[in-house]
Amino acid sequence: MIARETRRPDRKRKSRSAALAVAALGFGGLLAACGSTSASSTTTSTAPSNSTSGSSAGLAQAQQIVNTAMAPPPWQGPTAKVDTSHLSGKSVWIVNLTEEIPALNEWAAVAQADLQRAHVNVQICDAKGTPEGITSCLQQAIAAKPAVLVALALDTTYIHSYIQQADAAGIKVITAQTGTPGTPQGTGAVAEVTFNYPEVGKILGAWFAASSKCTGYPQIITSTSSRQPSAAEVAGMQQELAQACPNSKPLPVVNSLIPDWGTTLASTTRSLLTANPNLKYMLPLYDGMTIYMVPAIQQMGLSSKVQVGSFNATPVVMQNELAKPSALAADVGGPNQWYGDALADETFRVLAGATVVPSENVPLRLFTRANVNSINVNANESTWYGSVNYNCNYDKLWGMSCN
Secondary structure, eight states: OOEEOOOOOOTTOOOOOHHHHTTOOSOSOTTTTTTOOSSOOEEOOOSOOSOSOOOHHHHHHHHHHHHHHHSOOOOOOOOSOOOOTTOTTOEEEEEESOTTSHHHHHHHHHHHHHHHTTTOEEEEEEOTTSHHHHHHHHHHHHHHOOSEEEEESOOTTTTHHHHHHHHHTTOEEEEEOSSSOSSOOSSSOSEEEOOOHHHHHHHHHHHHHHHHTTOSOOEEEEOGGGHHHHHHHHHHHHHHHHHHOTTSOOOOEEEOOGGGHHHHHHHHHHHHHHHOTTOOEEEESSGGGHHHHHHHHHHTTOTTTOEEEEEEOOHHHIIIIITSSSSEEEEEEOOHHHHHHHHHHHHHHHHHTOOOOSOOOOOOEEEETTTGGGSOTTSOGGGGGOSOOHHHHHHHHTTOOOO
8 A cells, every 4th residue: 555644744844855856846747648758849839920029018017027926925825714623533635646756745744734733634645656656546545435535746637537436436636736726627626726837937938028128039848747737837938928029939849758857958958059049048847957957058158148947946956056156047936835735725625615715826936146145045945935924824714723
């Protein structure tokens, strides 16, 4: 049996080691394309073409998006309380794509610890990042007949039949990190908790526009290994670029699957820069990709010319790239412990039969060379997102004492 039971981490514990950080690479839906090939491919952007300048209104709006995203985020989470006093003895299974990815491990651990404070029994099943593991965990979960099954970072298309089986067995399913906040439509799940990937893309698109004044077009590098959130993030980028830089000529979107990052991303980076000497901006979707790209850019002597923007604000990347001289110039992050609390909040609501919230509004923050020195990149990453006491805010909603 793969499931693990009791684990009570400190809600403010330190991030895991840099040795694992490279795996924190694509938040959510990380085995989305379980049947996809490992070969890289390209897709064509749909933004308009011809020219290299943006509209003044579009650039002004892009700069405003950047300014807002760089500030510490406010609390915009739920306000409705949920009665957790009668949930003792209820059971929850969290089927986690893989416990080897620090972010996913942290999300599940924080949610588990929160739920256990209300004496909810929580099982975490590690799917080990494989289709076989996902199938095994889901089968175990359905056989155990918990009140709630949380599908963490699992592609909803791939697991659709299991959601149907769970529903038939009276098990409520919550999906997590599929990319776009909102009440799930057509999946059979009752709730979704995710970072806002279209907003991530919008922020990165706006950062490019504001930084480059729409000179040229950024090279977007996606990863269909995380199909659902990746598609959402790319769409957010392209929509913002089309608005801010309506006359810029788009470049084909390059794809790199997660298993190929260590073996092909460096050469892909060199090939793209060699083929397009005028390329000055690259937007890999997840900052784990930059671990391979930034050294390649440096080796070509282009660190002062090429700027990279990405998502995740992984501690090792923030410490070794953004906080030091490198090609990485922008990294959007989402607070992982805050997200774990949000996942617990939605689970509490489903367990209690309360109305679910369409979005927990877990925030994002843009880090650039202009504000990275305002945080301590070596401190717990929860300190990077300002002074909001999200732990206490959630505790108050749950009728618990703040800790």
